[in-house]
Amino acid sequence: MTLDSIKKSCLNESSIIKVNILDKDNNFVCKTYDSLTDAERKKNVRELKRFVTRKYCEWDKINALSTDPQEKEKAQRYMSAYWAAILLAYWGKIYDWKNNSFSLNLPDTDYFDWLNDSLKDAFCYRSWMTTRRLHPKQYDSEWIDNPNYVEDENAADMSINYFCGARRGKEYQKANKDKRKANYQNVSIDQSFDEDGYSILDRKGLSSDPKEYNGIKSLINLFLSENKLVEAVILDMIAYGDSVKEDKNKIVLPNTITEDEEDNEEVYRYTYGFNERKVVKQLNQINDNYFTEYFNKEYKVKDYKPILEKLKKLSNGKLHTEIQKTLISIKQNPDLLQFIG
Secondary structure (H helix, E strand, O other), rough: OOOOHHHHHHHHHHHOOOEEEEEEOEEHHHHHHHHHOOOHHHHHHHHHHHHHHHHHHHHHHHHHOOOOOHHHHHHHHHHHHHHHHHHOOOOHHHHHHHOHHHHHHHHHHHHHHHHHHHHHHHHHOOOOOEEOOOOOOOOOOEEEEEOOOOOOOOOOHHHHHHHHHHHHHHHHHHHHHHHHHOOOOOOOHHHHHHHOOOOOOHHHHOOOOOOOOOOHHHHHHHHHHHOOHHHHHHHHHHHHHEEEEEEEEEEEEOOOOOOOOOHHHHEEEEEEEEOOHHHHHHHHOOOOHHHHHHHHHHHHOOHHHHHHHHHOOOOOOHHHHHHHHHHHHHHHHHHHHHOOO
16 A cells, blocks of 8 residues: 555545635635645645544544434544544645655655554544543543643644654654664664654653553652652653644755746645753643642652752753753663663
């Protein structure tokens, strides 16, 4: 199966979806999703992404809660159609990965798998919807008010971009780990940090397999046992908080058929990296609820007051220093690297 054949299948699947868009003359027209031209998709890209991500979630909930067989069948049909539309809306990620991950030497269809899996992770937590499953990855779980809900019209796009960025980091870490195991080459830890934006601290907490060994959490527990309290919180914030920045750069792909510059295609290449400022901002916002509702339960901490007191005494400058010291200590200590290597 090729990327082209997969894309054609997605177009066919999405043909039952009707959308209202602005045409080239800024008039509203109603079209089926598969009939949209590239220019129409580009002109209406934000609205289309918001529409298809929301509608998939709505049909998913109907399918989960309905007891009417006909309604469930209809819901499943539309879920499949909207999932295809979502894949098409983010199809550009595949080409971005191909451009900036060529050293992995992967077949093109692997990048489609990256996209599909990244979307699944984003839709588990669906931060753009007010409700979700209590246990995001258990289909039969009860529905609750979404604790991850973000009141932002671009929340779906931000969430999907985040998981797509994290996926590339995971793949590079896995590849480097496999290379070290096979003894094909020595991979410099410094190079891994420099090239992959601290992806060595990947989001293993979002793994689809809850039984998977989680080196990051083991390292956090080690820090706690050694009374490295601030370091433990910093590492948790880097690994499981919002620590990723997105850079968007426009590139022009020449049209090799007509060789006419007017037919050149403008696309965007997205790169993702570690954002220390985001971590500092989140550390400043930590309060009692962070510990009582999350950290204490996650790491079996009984008395969090000493940790909170230490954090509150640190200025922004000192927080930046503590973050850098924590990362450097992991990079330079083989005993610590074994947890995440």
